[in-house]
Amino acid sequence: MPRPRLRRLRIGPREFVWRADIRWTRAGLDWQRAVRVRVWGGGKTGRVLQADLIPAAPPGPWGAGVTDTAYPTPADVRALVDHALAGGWRPELRGGTFLLSGLAAGFALPGFVLAGRPVA
Numbered sequence: 001m002p003r004p005r006l007r008r009l010r011i012g013p014r015e016f017v018w019r020a021d022i023r024w025t026r027a028g029l030d031w032q033r034a035v036r037v038r039v040w041g042g043g044k045t046g047r048v049l050q051a052d053l054i055p056a057a058p059p060g061p062w063g064a065g066v067t068d069t070a071y072p073t074p075a076d077v078r079a080l081v082d083h084a085l086a087g088g089w090r091p092e093l094r095g096g097t098f099l100l101s102g103l104a105a106g107f108a109l110p111g112f113v114l115a116g117r118p119v120a
Contacts, residue, residue: 004019004020004021005019006018006019007019007074007077009039009074009077009078009081011078011081011082014041015041016039016040016041016077016081016091017039017040017041018037018038018039018040018077019037019038020035020036020037020038020071020072020077021035021036022034022035023035023036023052023119025054025119032054033054033055033070034052034053034054034055034115034119035052035053035055035070035071035072035112036050036051036052036053036119037049037050037051037052037053037072037077037080038050039051039077039080039081039084039091040091041081041091041092042090042091042092042093042094045094045095046091046092046093046094047089047090047091047092047093047094047095047096047097047098048091048096048097048098049080049081049084049089049091049097049098049100050097050098050099050100050118051080051084051099051100051101051114051115052101052114052115052118052119053070053072053076053109053112053113053114053115054112054113054114054115054119055070055111055112055113056070056111056112056113057070057111070111070112072112076109076110076111076112079109080100080109083100083103083107084098084100084103087100087102087103099118100114101114101115101116101117101118104116
């Protein structure tokens, strides 16, 4: 499987680099698709932002993960970055991961639910 592509996002004078990759998690007796978004804003040694998104679409007739094709847009990633910055993410700090799952309450993103804990 190829590595996810790095994408660029400019917010004001700042440039962020992000990628999203598909993961699978158990949802009861079914498997559910999840998208892990990772964002760097302080270079490759800066603190990375991590958010796990669960598509909000209802499960199809063959299960939750089979028919789902949701993928975050740059506007979705911008909303994640804005929420993380407001919640205390400092991308210029060296090393570590800022998990957005701790700030899931009260956050809304059309088409996705922010997982309340990291997806394995």
